[in-house]
Amino acid sequence: MKSAVVLLPGLNRDRDMIAALTKISGQAPVTIWETDTQIPDVNLIVIPGGFSYGDYLRCGAIAARMPVMRAVAEKAAKGVRVMGVCNGFQILLESGLLPGALMRNASLKFVCREVKLEVANANTAFTRGYRPSQIIRCPVAHHDGNFFADPETLKRIEGEGQVVFRYADGTNPNGSLNDIAGVINAEGNVLGLMPHPENLIEAAHGGTDGRALFEGVLGAAA
């Protein structure tokens, strides 16, 4: 099972992501830089969190137009699994690989806390390690995680099971429509989520609820 992590200036969760992927797959991911136009053969490409290009213009907007993202889109079109976490989610939305947009948190505040997540669709390559409707713990840390989509798009993604994670038990930290925390594309191989499952994979983190996500997608891609 091979994975790759996209590196962009301003990302700061790349090390956590690399550590999680290495620990769970037993193999260090290859790293890809912003100007790379070729991505080696891997089963999973991950875009980690942070503040690419200082969040200039809109979060993820500049990163989404870098050469590496064209290469990611080509791989995604061929069925390679792609996961974006936090800023990575924003980048996938800005690049048009996922539906919707992420806006400034309704509170206008940066939120850094633990939330509860409901696995709204456990029948994906990423979430098959969870039970349907399972509630898990997960940390969030973001300023722009307020998910928005026009009514038509919202209806479509809800109807098609593309909402994969939802903030549960009143823990919506940002005002997201329908408590949406993570969505998947119609083809089922591109997932974006605001929370940080890579920060809850071993006992030293205070919990392992994020582990099944990595085990699921790494196992599924093996």
Add this chain to the structure above:
Amino acid sequence: MIKARVTVTLKNGVLDPQGKAIEHALGALGFGDVGSVRQGKVFDVELDGTDRAKAETELKAMCDKLLANTVIENYTVALI
């Protein structure tokens, strides 16, 4: 050289928490007539050349490709 001003605003129906905060702050300053505030962005762009029609087409392409996120934003282009 052609100068242009691109204005990007949030679409109707998209919540604007920053605009709301500004609206409340204006109210707190005593501007009681303020009904609502929506925040947007302005880009002043200078382009080489003199073909205004071409410039306008290019600017719209820039908006569609980068300056605006058309999921949530509208834009207008004005040549100055």
